[in-house]
């Protein structure tokens with residue numbers, strides 16, 4: 001990455017044990033190999049709740065844990081690296097013949113890989129997670145993992161190279177350290193306050209209570225984490241998606257992304273070389289240059305727009321929708337069952353009155369027993385655009401939805417920031433505000449010289465703007481999932497606002513959105529932890 005940080009140390013024995021299973025024991029971006037899919041999936045799922053690297057988890061929780069059944073599942077290859085290289089070279093020759101024969105890029109979707117990206121910044125993680133089709137990321141959570149731990153005496157944030165080479169280096173370090181110090185200092189009192197407000201009742205286990213109250217405290221404090229905060233992202237994806245990801249990473253001018261591009265390519269080349277080699281070809285370079293050029297052209301053109309940067313409260317605006325959405329959806333409901341062209345079906349729908357259309361929408365929505373029962377593709381005909389301002393923490397979560405179009409403006413400090421009302425009620429907002437204000441001052445100074453790099457210094461409490469263009473079918477999924485009780489209040493509010501706005505303009509189309517939770521919940525994770533208790537008890 002952009003700065004040097006010693007890797008977690010493995011003993012010589014540990015290195016020998018790990019080597020067959022990872023493309024590198026040292027690199028921060030590496031692939032998983034010679035492991036059953038279930039083990040790779042389980043390993044990545046641990047990222048969400050663990051501070052450890054995947055290689056450490058693999059050793060501690062799988063290889064050295066007899067009850068994991070690892071040694072029954074995995075026959076340790078004796079000469080794995082050499083065998084794998086020979087095997088992939090043979091496959092590469094075969095694959096090249098197929099690609100030449102059929103010449104279709106989609107052939108590269110037929111092979112996949114698991115890649116771990118560790119200790120990357122949140123700025124970089126979001127760029128990787130902008131990927132939609134063909135990639136499935138899983139990231140370290142800010143809700144279950146403490147960010148107080150130092151590595152070699154340093155808090156876990158990226159010392160971005162252009163900032164470190166600038167006169168702003170000392171101020172950047174002081175502001176970032178200030179954020180992490182405030183986070184560390186506020187954690188215990190925040191947990192104490194949360195517990196004082198929601199005492200444990202007799203029906204709640206100590207485990208569930210501790211987990212739920214810790215998660216709440218982490219949620220309240222995550223605004224202190226800057227975008228430079230290091231995170232771990234595990235990605236499973238197909239070759240085509242990875243090729244595009246490498247190309248896209250290389251089109252960014254941030255040093256960290258350039259480094260990630262090279263390391264991603266190295267890791268994937270050790271596993272699926274044929275699928276990603278075009279990313280490093282002239283074709284890949286031309287594609288990267290094309291992406292960079294259109295981005296720069298867009299930024300140049302946007303300079304003509306007057307800047308509107310002033311502190312704002314989070315809000316969601318519905319800025320575009322179709323007046324004829326109901327007719328479109330009803331036409332699409334009938335179309336697959338008709339023996340007539342689209343215009344004829346639409347002409348028939350034009351003869352129906354509102355009640356008849358509503359009845360067809362209700363019939364197509366069916367009896368939704370649970371939120372997973374989603375109406376069909378006809379509901380994709382209604383499309384909505386939202387302009388959203390919320391804190392970066394909420395954006396980080398909502399950005400993970402892929403079945404829609406969303407794009408953000410740069411992370412900055414001019415739209416104000418949110419202080420959780422609970423911290424104000426607890427009288428703990430003073431140190432929170434002081435650390436954020438210091439980071440804001442430093443970000444402004446860095447931005448004057450290094451606008452792109454200044455995004456690293458922005459705390460997640462700061463507001464940002466982004467747009468969503470989504471269809472009604474995805475809106476069912478997003479509003480119902482993201483308003484559910486266990487969600488973070490900041491994104492629950494966005495999901496609830498989207499639902500409110502949709503149901504105001506299209507009450508008939510949204511009538512079947514039964515599972516949007518419009519209530520507030522003081523201890524969001526408690527019910528989920530209680531359910532987990534029941535599952536754990538049933539496994540005994």
Ligand SMILES: Cc1cc2nc3c(=O)[nH]c(=O)nc-3n(C[C@H](O)[C@H](O)[C@H](O)COP(=O)(O)OP(=O)(O)OC[C@H]3O[C@@H](n4cnc5c(N)ncnc54)[C@H](O)[C@@H]3O)c2cc1C
Nearest residue numbers: 048134136137138139140141400401402403477481486487
């Ligand atoms: C309470 C909560 C906690 C979370 N915690 C974490 C966490 O700790 N770490 C973390 O990284 N993420 C976390 N997430 C994010 C989560 O993993 C998803 O990335 C996010 O919710 C987007 O959901 P989705 O994939 O269902 O939706 P979308 O991407 O919007 O997709 C919509 C639907 O399309 C289908 N679909 C989309 N892509 C695929 C695909 N590739 N394969 C198959 N079907 C697909 C699925 O049916 C999906 O539900 C959390 C989410 C919630 C709600």
